[in-house]
Amino acid sequence: MARVWELGWREKEFGSVDQSIAANAERPYGSKRRVERYGKKYGWIAYHEMVGRLADVGRAPASLGGAERLLPDIDPTFHARPPVAPMSLPLWAPVEPTDDQVWLTSGTMAVPDHLWSPEEIHGVDGGWLLVEGYLDHRHDGRTVFGFFRTLLLKPEDVELARQLASERQYPGNQFFPPLPTVRDVLAAEMPWNPRFELTFDDAPGAFPHPTLRDDWQDDGIGFGQVAVDFSPDSTSEIGLGGGYDVPSFEFAARFGLRQLPGTVGLDGRRASAVFRADKPWRGHLLYLRRDLVESFAGDRRTMQVAWGEREIAADWPSAPSWMRAVHRSYAHIWRHIRNA
Known part of the structure; x- marks a missing residue:
């Protein structure tokens, strides 16, 4: 929690917003895309930093076994999607024959x-x-x-x-x-x-x-x-x-x-x-x-x-x-x- 505090999360600024996000996530008619609370995001940052330090000294948590690699949600290399195929593609599902x-x-x-x-x-x-x-x-x-x-x-x-x-x-x-x-x-x-x-x-x-x-x-x-x-x-x-x-x-x-x-x-x-x-x-x-x-x-x-x-x-x-x-x-x- 100390690291979360250092990163800038405060109840005053984020408390009501986080409550609103959590309440909306529980509604069956809410958005299909899950939106995480600000507090949870700050917590994940602190957690990943801690695991990284432990892994550097050979003390990664047993559940990771030294094999799993923690990756960010967004690839920081920002690769563009491959281009659209330049060659004409076959029309496999035509209208004819009608039967x-x-x-x-x-x-x-x-x-x-x-x-x-x-x-x-x-x-x-x-x-x-x-x-x-x-x-x-x-x-x-x-x-x-x-x-x-x-x-x-x-x-x-x-x-x-x-x-x-x-x-x-x-x-x-x-x-x-x-x-x-x-x-x-x-x-x-x-x-x-x-x-x-x-x-x-x-x-x-x-x-x-x-x-x-x-x-x-x-x-x-x-x-x-x-x-x-x-x-x-x-x-x-x-x-x-x-x-x-x-x-x-x-x-x-x-x-x-x-x-x-x-x-x-x-x-x-x-x-x-x-x-x-x-x-x-x-x-x-x-x-x-x-x-x-x-x-x-x-x-x-x-x-x-x-x-x-x-x-x-x-x-x-x-x-x-x-x-x-x-x-x-x-x-x-x-x-x-x-x-x-």
Whole structure:
């Protein structure tokens, strides 16, 4: 409390305001955004200062275990959100055909070449690859979403991996393992912060090696990745506004990549590009220069995969029987697989 007093909190100045904030927070019709009392904010400042001093002398509270990093609610590096994707995005949810059943089972989900592998980005030509991403397109009650993944495979595993990915009835539920997630890192600390380097092992606390499996008891097909999911904990409106896929520590270290000021992608000569999608799309895309991906892959083969679902807005408890049958048979699933 002494530090809270030193910081300037006074009952006379803040008492009535704090009471009003607390009372409003308890009302069911109050603002959905939680507003904290001034006293609580001063208390958090004092608490973080105390924990920082204890951590400096090796006496961090046991609950932190020396592993958790206390980060501010607002990233002090003030990174701008990634720019909107400059390439045209596919109109996955068109008005035609008018028959919902036909569209749900056989609507065309095009992934054009200029999305997979544009020749030029940010004025740098020579070829780029869409290595990771997610897109969601909506129009008049129809929604299509799709994931984009890149797998680095041993040559002898390519055909079996393609067969598994093609024949899998439902490729969700982590059939394609999600990217490992980087947390407790500020945007400007990529890729040099030690927390950005992840450990892949079978040991507890480590990330498992990414593997394609037809059955969880199989050894599966191991593959390499070139990206991680950067998910800042901050939900500030002036922050990034969500997570983005970025080049992995290994990829960045291999080519000595560093950030351009104010960007999320890691760049020396432009090497990566992170984009967001604008309405009527939602999502994000990560591109890497083709020559760097090929160099990083070495003897491995690069496979690009896109898969997703077509959906029609409906009150599911009263959805027509044909719609339920389509979902049971996974006829609404779409996918594309190609060698880069």
